[in-house]
Amino acid sequence: MVPPQWYLLLSAAVFCIGLFGILTRRNALLFLMSVELMLNAANINLVAFSVFWGNVTGQAFSLFTMALAAAEVAVGIGIILVLYRNFKDVDVTKATTMRW
């Protein structure tokens, strides 16, 4: 059996890749993909430690996470569509009618 520390390292790596994507990407769709990476990092932990602890709580919760991620993308794509209609672009830095 693979020691649990390796799973933690893997998920932390995936999480950091996602975080890096969020900080560097300006395209709203790539931004969403980076968020998906971060959520899947959580799923790796949940599934791996579900086996480690011998209960299915983690596996069941990872299904919830996936369903919620899908719901979130559905709402997000809708918002990105109206963003494109109003600003003619999906660049998240273009929408600046209000000052920060």
Next chain:
Amino acid sequence: MQLPSWAALGPALVLALTALVLLGLDSIDPDSTHSSALAGISALGALSALGLAGWYLLAGTGQASTGGPILLYGDALVVDGMSLFFSVIFASVAAMVIVASYDYLKGRTYQAEFYSLVMLAATGMTLMASSNSLASVFVSLELASLPSYALVAFLKRNEGSVEAGLKYFLIGAVSSAVFAFGISLVYAVTGSLLLSDVASGLVDAGDFVGVAGVGVLLIAGGFAFKTASVPFHFWAPEAYEGAPAPISAFLSSASKAAGFAVAFRVFVEAFPIASVVPMGIDWPLLFAVLAVVTMTLGNFAAATQENVKRMLAYSSIGHAGYALIGLAALSQGGPNGQVMGASMAHLLVYGFMNTGAFLFIALVEHWEVGRTFEDYNGLATKAPVACTAMTVFMFSLAGLPPFGGFLSKYALFYSAVQGGFWWLAAVGAINSALSLFYYSRVVKAMWIEEPSTPFELESKPVGLYVAVMFAAVGTLLLLPGFGPVVETAQTAATALFA
């Protein structure tokens, strides 16, 4: 007569049912023009939920007097004094927002969707206050967030609304991913998602204390987003400024209170101070730092604004800082129930005065008066009643003595001093004094300044007036009624620590 135990979830069930009825009506008749019927159904749903929650709270459902918390669905949900107290806040804010939206939505399409999204978000918030497992916390948090994103971007041809919705969504998506990762780390260490089992699992975390610490930190980040606290606060000014004003009221009052409800329960139940602080996971210290930074940043930024709605958005960040004292001024053996209860009572009073202030902005937007302080000059000569209500909200938010906000801030700072956190109370008091500057600017503009151009207010929107007056009466009644409120809140919070 003994009600079945699931009936304890009544407020959430009524809100969810109302949302589904509205969605059903919308699919039968998508082009419905019966806006009063739609608003009536939603208001009825919110008021019945308010009635149920208030009745349960008074009858002592889920409290020590009737046999303690009611656990449901494999302990994933719990109904106790705290969840009912917060249900009262959500239902009353939802009712005010719905009544005000009736006028705000006049002539717009997709009204049924609007109301059902508001009801769904309110359902999610009510469930957040009842969540007893990290799984139900996450699911209900998303149920509250997803409709909110759509509601902020509701004016889909308005650039400001779309931009606000985008920023709210992007930051919300990141913070929910951070939150989920935090949950997964806590699960990795403890092997459970139930709050009580997490607490017992943390005791023998062994070599994994560091992992658990990171998990707690990430979970705190998720709550910081929901409550609009530093470091995840920067969506708030944009979202509140760009969103339709009734939605700004809903998010800044109810959604913030929901974030605190769930943070209170998770941190007290899953990460008890007595066992995690000696392990080096000192979350009260983390929240103390966040509270000081949040209130200072919110108040200083609010003082520099020219736009009234944006000023209120920053003031709402400042108030998140005050409410964070309820998580910061905790210590082992301290008067923790008192501190947290005072923070809950402040959130209730805040629910009325802040919702009222944002609904006044909705009223002004309805009249198409401008958005800056100068545009408000002389407004009181045309609308004295509404301006009186706004004056009550402003002074109450600032914490001046004859209003509800004074007592709730006093109770909060007093309990913090009792817990030995006098410096937190001092920072809070200094910030309140500063906040009087920008709140009184609004009052001065309305009552003292002369209007630069004479304005005509052609209509008297009944729904908006009713909602603003309801909030004003609530703010005033909470002055004599504050004693029982804070007592209920402190009893509920003390039960959480037991």
